[in-house]
Amino acid sequence: MRFALKPIFDIYIKNGFALHIQDFALKSKTFYVNNLITGFSYKYSTANFWFKPFIGIHYQNSSNYNGFNGYMTGWVFNYDTTIFGEKIKLFQWHEIEFAREKKHYLCDGIPTGDGQEYGVNGAISLWWSMTQNFTPGIQYRYADHKLGYATYQDAIIYSLKYYF
Secondary structure, X not given: OEEEEOOEEEEEEEOOEEEEEEEEEEEEOOOEEEEEEEEEEEOEEOOOEEEEEEEEEEXXXXXXXXXXXXXXXXXXXXXXXXXXXXXXXXXEEEEEEEOOOHHHHEEOOEEOOOOOOOXXXXXXXXXXXXXXXXXXXXXXXXXXXXXXXXXXXXEEEEEEEEOO
């Protein structure tokens, strides 16, 4: 069993620019990690579309490493449209870690964990607002040199959201 939490805060400064703070915390019986990203983001939006790129410094506190661990950049976007009169939402989030600290991915010069100074992580999803309360969706989830694995990982996730 494990627990994960990922709050994201954007404190808007002016004209779409914001102080960007995100934290990913995971705790299991044998491992914990807390990845704190602090930096800046910008939000561009129109009536049915918004796009928010961000960049920040990555600080890690975990079972095997504590300290500066490179940088993270990425984006989040949302596009709302209608197809045959049905409300559809296309949504994506994508993160790129780079210039990770060698102490994190090398141990005595030997790669450990994902073994790289970079990693990508994200998902793209399509949601259908079937009724006011039900929204089925499909999501393609992917990661490369992330989550402690050296291989590309991906999955298809089917979901049904119910709004109270």
